[in-house]
Amino acid sequence: MIPDVMRAVEITAPGAADVLKPATRPVPVAGHGQILIRVAWAGVNRPDVLQRAGLYAPPPGASDLPGLECSGTVAAIGPGVTRWKTGDKVCALLPGGGYAEYVTCPADHALPIPRGLDLRDAAALPETAFTVWSNVVTRGGLQAGERFLVHGGSSGIGTMAIQIARALGARVWATAGSDDKCAAIARLGAEAINYREQDFVSALQKAGGANLILDMVGGDYIPRNIKALSDEGRLVMIAFLGGPKAELNFAQIMMRRLVVTGSTLRPQSDAAKAGIADTLRTRLWPLVESGAVRSLIDSCYPLTDAAEAHRRMESSGHIGKIMLEVAGG
Structure with a gap:
């Protein structure tokens, strides 16, 4: 009843x-x-x-x-x-x-x-899976063998992004602000960067640059993300915990053929969300059921x-x- x-x-x-x-x-x-x-x-x-x-x-x-x-x-x-x-x-x-x-x-x-x-x-x-898959895989186009950086790696979004990227065959870096969080990130298979002690730009540049970055910080991270990208890299923004504004040198975006994009989930149409759900059912749910994503x-x-x-x-x-x-x- x-x-x-x-x-x-x-x-x-x-x-x-x-x-x-x-x-x-x-x-x-x-x-x-x-x-x-x-x-x-x-x-x-x-x-x-x-x-x-x-x-x-x-x-x-x-x-x-x-x-x-x-x-x-x-x-x-x-x-x-x-x-x-x-x-x-x-x-x-x-x-x-x-x-x-x-x-x-x-x-x-x-x-x-x-x-x-x-x-x-x-x-x-649901919230993390819809957000990560639509931004990292669909919008960001992550491929096996690529270098992927996610900020806020110990958050719900971050832990989901690490696991999906690893399951798809990417090499993953993630930032966090404490040793405990970095240890949790490492257990998920990412290379952890304690942003209070390390410069993520230098770490990614030494590796050849990130092919894809998922950022929820914004603010002064935006120009730093641009520096951390490889040529033809992609930056996907999903939130602005550090603010939505930054000063950028767009010549770098043009000369290095970078892509800067982003999205929010909640305002999207019912049809768009239904499409994401169908993709999750066929592509992500098998990874969850296998234990590759949890x-x-x-x-x-x-x-x-x-x-x-x-x-x-x-x-x-x-x-x-x-x-x-x-x-x-």
Whole structure:
């Protein structure tokens, strides 16, 4: 039976983590092409923190509740849905609303739980998998044998990027800011660079330059990334934790035939996200099921402790994903 109301955590006002408060909300209803998921686990991601601070508004029509990924059980299906049936176990990319007992999403944005994974580990996949695959493989065009650098290597995005790149046969470097984080990066098969002690530009130049860089820092890293690229290298931007502005010598981009690009996931169309989901199902899910790519979990909190989970995210002390337990399993 689907109840009329559910537990949720809402953003009561833009601000610090304390503005996240438990609330009671009506259970959403699956519309055309949507499924209703009874949430077991939800992932905590940097965009949730930005939304809570008032810096990243949800797209039109999305829930105002934070939460961009979850796992759980299909509780109901909307008109036009044929891919799923009630009772199916899924993980899903969400437009918002994951910090709740129930959430709706487009049916084509859900994926089956990979064989061998529980619901917690599966909930840690969608946001990072959609982001990394679409930017590193599709947009960035990473090939076997190439040199790949990812900044923020111990984050959820970073750990996923390292594993995917390694599974595709690339040589991987990753930056992090502590010995513990660098050790975690090394265990995943990357060459770790402690950015507090080493210059990533010099490290990559000595190796011949990076063919591809995935950056979520921005700011003064942008011109440094340009220097760290090999000729015909590609820089893909996905966030700007250090700011979105930089001064660049575009003559270097022209003379060395560099590509500078980037994307954000949340504003993309439902059709675009469905296309990424189809690619993940056929190309990434076999790597997950083989053990070549896995979820790396930093910590787990009850849904009602979402504020503590956000504090953990903002401390930048985490290695891998931060999770919220809603119903478990």
